[in-house]
Amino acid sequence: MSQFALKTSLPSYLRDEQQKIEAHAKGYGLDFFATMFEVLPYDHMNEIASYGGFPSRYPHWRFGMAYEELKKSSEYGLSTIYEMVINNSPAVAYLLEGNSLVDQKIVMAHVYGHVDFFKNNFAFASTDQGKNPETGAPIRKWIDAMANHGAVIRRWANRVGIEKIEAFIDDCLSLENLIDPHRPHARKSVTDSALEEPSYDKPGEELPRLRVDRDYMESYINPDAYMQAQRKKVEDEASKQKKTPEEPDRDVMGFLLEHASLEAWERDVLAVVRREAYYFAPQAQTKIMNEGWATYWHSKILTEKAAEGSEIIDYADRCAGVLATTKERLNPYKLGVELYRHIEERWNKGQFGKEWDECDDLATRQSWDRRLGLGRKKIFEVRSHYTDITFIDEFLTPDFAAEQKLFAFGWSNKNDRFEVETRQFQAVKKKLLFQLTNAGNPVVSVEDKNHKNRGELLLSHDHQGIDLRQDYAQAVLVALERVWHRPVELRTLVEGKTVYLRFDGNAHKVKT
Amino acid sequence: MSLRVDQDHARFKQIIRGKIRQNLRRFISKGELLGKQGKEVVSIPIPQIDIPRFRFTDKQGGGVSQGDGDPGDALGKPGEQPGTGEAGQGEGQHVLEVDVSLSDLAEILGEELALPNIEDKGKSKIASKRDRYVGLRKVGPNSLRHFRRTFRQALIRQISLGTYDGKKPVIIPVRDDLRYRSFKTEVEPVANAVILYMMDVSGSMGDEQKEIVRIESFWIDTWLRHQYQGLETRFIIHDAVAREVDRDTFFKTRESGGTMISSAYKLAADMIEQSYPLDEWNIYLFHFSDGDNWSVDDTLLCVNLMKEKLLPAANCFCYGQVESPYGSGQFIKDLDEHFKNDERVLTSEIKDRDAIVDSIKEFLGKGK
Numbered sequence: 001m002s003q004f005a006l007k008t009s010l011p012s013y014l015r016d017e018q019q020k021i022e023a024h025a026k027g028y029g030l031d032f033f034a035t036m037f038e039v040l041p042y043d044h045m046n047e048i049a050s051y052g053g054f055p056s057r058y059p060h061w062r063f064g065m066a067y068e069e070l071k072k073s074s075e076y077g078l079s080t081i082y083e084m085v086i087n088n089s090p091a092v093a094y095l096l097e098g099n100s101l102v103d104q105k106i107v108m109a110h111v112y113g114h115v116d117f118f119k120n121n122f123a124f125a126s127t128d129q130g131k132n133p134e135t136g137a138p139i140r141k142w143i144d145a146m147a148n149h150g151a152v153i154r155r156w157a158n159r160v161g162i163e164k165i166e167a168f169i170d171d172c173l174s175l176e177n178l179i180d181p182h183r184p185h186a187r188k189s190v191t192d193s194a195l196e197e198p199s200y201d202k203p204g205e206e207l208p209r210l211r212v213d214r215d216y217m218e219s220y221i222n223p224d225a226y227m228q229a230q231r232k233k234v235e236d237e238a239s240k241q242k243k244t245p246e247e248p249d250r251d252v253m254g255f256l257l258e259h260a261s262l263e264a265w266e267r268d269v270l271a272v273v274r275r276e277a278y279y280f281a282p283q284a285q286t287k288i289m290n291e292g293w294a295t296y297w298h299s300k301i302l303t304e305k306a307a308e309g310s311e312i313i314d315y316a317d318r319c320a321g322v323l324a325t326t327k328e329r330l331n332p333y334k335l336g337v338e339l340y341r342h343i344e345e346r347w348n349k350g351q352f353g354k355e356w357d358e359c360d361d362l363a364t365r366q367s368w369d370r371r372l373g374l375g376r377k378k379i380f381e382v383r384s385h386y387t388d389i390t391f392i393d394e395f396l397t398p399d400f401a402a403e404q405k406l407f408a409f410g411w412s413n414k415n416d417r418f419e420v421e422t423r424q425f426q427a428v429k430k431k432l433l434f435q436l437t438n439a440g441n442p443v444v445s446v447e448d449k450n451h452k453n454r455g456e457l458l459l460s461h462d463h464q465g466i467d468l469r470q471d472y473a474q475a476v477l478v479a480l481e482r483v484w485h486r487p488v489e490l491r492t493l494v495e496g497k498t499v500y501l502r503f504d505g506n507a508h509k510v511k512t
Numbered sequence: 513m514s515l516r517v518d519q520d521h522a523r524f525k526q527i528i529r530g531k532i533r534q535n536l537r538r539f540i541s542k543g544e545l546l547g548k549q550g551k552e553v554v555s556i557p558i559p560q561i562d563i564p565r566f567r568f569t570d571k572q573g574g575g576v577s578q579g580d581g582d583p584g585d586a587l588g589k590p591g592e593q594p595g596t597g598e599a600g601q602g603e604g605q606h607v608l609e610v611d612v613s614l615s616d617l618a619e620i621l622g623e624e625l626a627l628p629n630i631e632d633k634g635k636s637k638i639a640s641k642r643d644r645y646v647g648l649r650k651v652g653p654n655s656l657r658h659f660r661r662t663f664r665q666a667l668i669r670q671i672s673l674g675t676y677d678g679k680k681p682v683i684i685p686v687r688d689d690l691r692y693r694s695f696k697t698e699v700e701p702v703a704n705a706v707i708l709y710m711m712d713v714s715g716s717m718g719d720e721q722k723e724i725v726r727i728e729s730f731w732i733d734t735w736l737r738h739q740y741q742g743l744e745t746r747f748i749i750h751d752a753v754a755r756e757v758d759r760d761t762f763f764k765t766r767e768s769g770g771t772m773i774s775s776a777y778k779l780a781a782d783m784i785e786q787s788y789p790l791d792e793w794n795i796y797l798f799h800f801s802d803g804d805n806w807s808v809d810d811t812l813l814c815v816n817l818m819k820e821k822l823l824p825a826a827n828c829f830c831y832g833q834v835e836s837p838y839g840s841g842q843f844i845k846d847l848d849e850h851f852k853n854d855e856r857v858l859t860s861e862i863k864d865r866d867a868i869v870d871s872i873k874e875f876l877g878k879g880k
Contacts, residue, residue: 043515044515047515047516047517050517050520051517055516056516059519059520059523060520060523061520061523061524061526061527062520062524062563063517063520064517064519064520064521064522064523064524064525065524065561067517067520067521067524068521068524068610162523166523170563173563174563174564174565176563176565177565177566178566325577325578325579326577326579327577327578327579327580327581327587328577328587329577330575330576330577330578331578334578335578404578405578405579405580406576406577406578407576407577407578407579407581407583408574408575408576409574409575409576409577409587410573410574411570411573411574412584415586417586417587418574418586418587419583419584419585419586419587420581420582420583420584420585420586420587421574421583422583423583428576431574431575431576432575432576435575435576440568441565441566441567442566442567442568444566461566466568466569466573467568467569468566468567468568468569469567469568469569469570472564472565472566472567473566475564476564476565476566479564
């Protein structure tokens, strides 16, 4: 165990357990940041949970609202938070004071699963703040970063006034889901712009020059300086005609940061909200995988190593609670862990590859076992290189869907309720993937910052079959207008028709 | 212990307060608070305090889940529908319920309707304060020394130190053993205001009319309770005869007889005479009816009763006339005619639920 983790105020009996569980986790090949556990009473737990895990964030009423809800549900005994873990290096995890020992063990094992995932899943690489120059280990000091954000905003609040700041934070939060979660992974475009051919050298396009009757006069009538000026003029013309952004930009917040005319404090607030949105994005992208992975490992570690015989019943009870399914909502813990186990089994038995795919004899398939034992290796690979979408897309099989009784549901206008629609594999998979796309958020991009040549902002919604909620969309446009300071317009489809929602600072308009 | 989140929590509550204020008229006319009333707090459903984001319409979406059931089966019970069922996103849609204490609610009501604070008639003992010697402490003047407790303390100490000799029981208190009487100031809340609600329950008062009375009396209660430390409420129902009932019966009874308003006024006068000495109580009289009375004679009797018995006793007499399809609505006109210049008589016509707010303002806006 690293020295860092030893300095925590964990009671000694829990520290002993932590050491044991950490050793078990290492033994299984988990690879995690140093992990620090802290025991908290329930109200502190609720407090930290309402801050999204970070004890020191910027002031905002919505944290108070989250606290109110958590407080009520824990005081009325509706729900308790058992564990919380922060993607930070060293990782910080919280244990709830007064939980039974077996609960604490489960939580610890679960936490090591999460931390391993944070460290190794590629999506989380975007939360690196650089590399340690000596060891090459990623730096993730997000607790510090969040505290710094808090300090920045508090300082502005003292200068500008908390009401103003808070109102602007509200506006920025309305745009919080308008980021491009893939941006951190995008490589710079292959063609370097400096190497691109300048437009005036293209055939058929020449720089305008004065007419020269005799060749030797060329350098006098069209001297270099003059040609340079002409070249600049042409380039300016071209760039004027270019739309900004050239391609629709999904990172609306980043775009605003760059192009909106903001005051210094507004810029800082927007930057903070955006950076935090990017920090939390990988967690939304990997909910099923992350929880599934942690659940896989807590059950492995507890049942094979850490649980005493007398604890098994309690363990099973708790575990059953975590994995309980309801028809109303998909349980990411359950789906995740089952899918990892399914993958492990398939790779252990060699149920993959061309031969397996082409085999359509049921009996052969059922008794298919090549005894390859590649399962464990495969799931470690999966946890590194996939996000929820690719995870489901690649590994969800018809067998698995049937076994897990997956179904798609939808609203029935006839009966005015949600109903089971189908169990047909392709339909279920399609719907599940849709649900996971962009973490369940509509895809909206900036189209043009000089719409109609009037400095208005045009956004477009990439409509994939489901309309936007119009009242919410209009409320977002109001927020957007306050950031952009000019009229804003959103192009979307409503019931199959193109519709422009517009807000000009005073009134909403809907144009078809 | 104070938490860092307390500040944000306070901000949130402030925002909630603003929301309640904004929507107060709607809350009042809907009466949706009443069912959720606890002893000290009311939980108020606040819609739409969430931060707006681009999101999908719920009904086109649906989602994926697991479990038994055939196509066409409902998910869950009706009324407990899932939100968009986003996998991994734990947020459904919900209405936030916030607890607000009754006194906060009264303050909000006061702010929103610009109600003046009530001027005490000056005849009530507000709340009597009394010093009582009930406690002990280790310091004090010698005149207040508690001999027996000091002795006992010394005895305990000597026994535990082993210096007590049963044969020669000498007890010598040291400084630490001394105990002195100490006083506490006790505020004795004196129920110094009483509301007498009277309601016509004759056949012409329908359920909707009674609901209006119920809602209005809740807010009147809340406001007056905020103004006085102790507040008693008494309920009188009447048709041709009057009787005193408890709160539940008050709002539920429906009789079919005729209406003699004087019967209720007589009973109220008797109750005041018996239980509420005029120099100690602030008395509020509220009467709700649809304005139908049996005869002109009875109306005159009412006027006399008010002049002689009720008005001298009460802070104010409020008459609320609820519009009903059957009532003639004559009574309010009679009252207005007889008490044109009497500030103690406040009348208000309540056409429908939306008029409740204005009616409250008419009754309580004078600061009586």
